[in-house]
Amino acid sequence: MRKWVWPLAALALIVAGGCSSSGGGFSERKSDQAANVLRYPIPNNPTTMDPAMVQDGDTIDLLQQVYEGLVGWGTNNEPVPLVAEKWEVSPDGLTYTFTIRGNATFHNGKPVTADDVIFSLERVTNPKLASPVATAYLDDIQGVVEKFEGKAATVSGLKKVDDKTVSITLKRPTPYFLGKFTYLGNAIVPKDGPPADTTITETAQMIGTGPFKVTEVLPEQKVSLAANEAYWGGKPALDGIERLVIGDALTRLSKFKNGEVDMVNLERQDVDGLKNSEFKDQLVYLDRPAIWYVAMNQLQYEPFKKKEVRQAFAMSINRERIVNEILGGINQVANGIVPPGVPGHRENAKVLPFDPAKAKEMLAAAGYPDPSKMPALTLTFRDERPDIRRAAEAVATDIKTNLGVDVKLQAMEWGAYLDKLNKKEQVFYHMRWAADYLDPQNFLSHMLATNAPENKLGYSNPEFDRLTGIADREMDSAKRLPIYAQAEDIILDDAVWVPIYFQRDVELQSPRLSGLRESLFGHLPHTTTQLK
Template sequence: MDKPRPYFLGKLTYPCAFVFDIQKLKDPAKEMRTMEEMVGSGAFKFEKIAVDQQVDLVANADYWAGKPVLSRIERPYVGDASTRLSKYKTGEFDLVQLERADIDSLKADPAFKDHIKYFDRPAMWYIGLNCGILAPLKNPKVRLALAMAVDKEAIVRDTLGGVNKKADGIIPPGVFGYREKVKAVPYDPAQAKKLLAEAGYPDGKGFPKLEMSHRNNRPDIRLVAEAVGAQWTKNLGIKTTLRPLEWGAYLEQNNKKELPLFHMRWGADYLDAENFLSTLLASYGNENKVNYSNPKYDELCRRADTSQDPEERKRLYAEAEDLVLSEAPYIPIYFQRDAEMIRPTVKGMRESLFGHLPHTTTSVGP
């Protein structure tokens, strides 16, 4: 290594450290798309891959920990949330992820209310404000005004049905460096209007209409984006339209830092603050898509990234997190909590903060 990296062992659990067969995957920069390229030692083996349709897995009898209980797993790809739920209700699926809009009706349904399960994940949903494209968003006062005009509690309570935890900071619970109490940006519409006026846009006059990009076909994402836009209109007089994009097109533009305003998530690759504060928002971070740059912030993160003292790392990251929240290139909205429908006949599933562990002990009864 070129320098101390106290988070290095965590990185080894991430796909960037996975072993692959160079004879089968000639270009490791490209996606694996065929069974022949996917050489591994996991609990299941690929039986069939129909791209964007279905993946069929069969138990690996030679798995080092013993053959899994399940003989096979079928993973259909169904992009539409209502179709997924319908197939679950008719008995075609044993497990599906839910959109928040469906939870209340399912909780009221005696046949399915006990099937709902919740799982906290190390991920944060946020509004990204690109500091390098639109002139108003280059101004920290404008960004802070927009942050102060968002009522996160109302979004979590009313839009998301109270399932998720409001995010005051960047680092989610369960990640090294997380704090219950950060120097959070308060919901303060009056102060937000004052800041916006100081920036030259009294009551939103002269402020350009904003366009918020987001991934399509995900109702929760659209609902939160709509709620944020409505609050900006109500509290600041700023108009916002939504721009849903196909996921591939969205990522392509976001990777080029071409989206002025967007709503998305970041989930931990490994459970360390470096993977959030440095990776996402330091000028040297390879996932900094908002053109945020502050030398003091960079210095704090660089020191924390390499310190061998866990308490010093926490202190430095805390200072960095408070600083970046005050300049608002991100508006954290909520921490992710997945809601899933799982049939009572599914037994033996193992969990981690990252998600369901390999289904070595899972069984499905009649």
């Protein structure tokens, strides 16, 4: 789920639990930049240090260096073995049998066993832990929902075959199961490590199998990692990684220019100025399977219960202007929900057109001929990201100009934003969803089916549920993709989301940097990354 918290109280516990404090800022970093430590910023404090709780892309990028699941993503955008060296699937497609690597060990030196695997999956589904991602990524396994709802003591679909073998039985054949199972929330932790029913709050509990180990956490400053010399895939080329917490985009860029960080993700407003600069050859463009959209919560705002109101809002927003003028034309206008790179993407799905005159007619027909009589409305968005703010401002301006509806703007700290979203209290919001696995199910039924874990806005359409239910179970790709296309058209017509753009990242990467492993999802763990 790569949404884009980590409360300072929890950070303080982690620091007290074993992290040293060196104080200071970043100005002294340039002098020791020859050290074999990769430095790059993270725009906010990590939201958690517990893989079972992680929801956002920035924190996943950090924690994937530390924790691993049985499977993960490869550079070919396909699931590959990680802690598991192989897997087998039963002829009926229901049972996956994973064999654990003989040389896979935790950071504390203990070998990974089947007991650790079962503990980890039982832990993430423990209702007392209350993981926000458990049912979203494990609900295909027999007994997960029952365990999470407190109706069963254990997950019935998990079985220890022997010390190095685990079997997982699904409720039904699921064509996207392995892709879904790569999610970092399913990472393997030692059974004698983190508590089974509370989140990780101490560095001593932050034990994974990944290529790097956490050594230091300084709130609002940095998280430091050291290479795992006993990593099953071989010691990384880097000695360590430092993730510097830098909220301001201009400061992030300045630190790259000064040689204090090795790569940085750019805001669109900065790209044009770099194209003809000394850094032009260090610009890297990366397409991502992600969509930025505006969502309308029917649970919190009475007018959004009417399809015509949602359609009016959608048709009042000039997406072409936002993408090509305000954001510089780097991203691709989203003419659908399913992004490029994901099977089932269509260049021209049935998105509602920009039509201000029709939008006014529809709003009036829905019972709001005088837009000033509509209840007060605020568009919320993540703070500290200029691109997000600029898009939100444009949306609010379009709605005021083309519909006459006043929309206030509220930037929110990322942690508070996600907390409100999880409680289904975000009313009108600008948000991103990035693929966890390359399947339209991750963007359609996973997000917007009536009982979907990620449906935070009260949307329900029986025909959409029927179609996605059929497609979710169909194993033949040639048959299931057209069914998803029908479901996507329903979503677009219902105007549950207003698609704005498909994401394209732009980074500056230092010429010192080589060996980065890439996938559509982003940078893979830095097992082969090198610094000159």
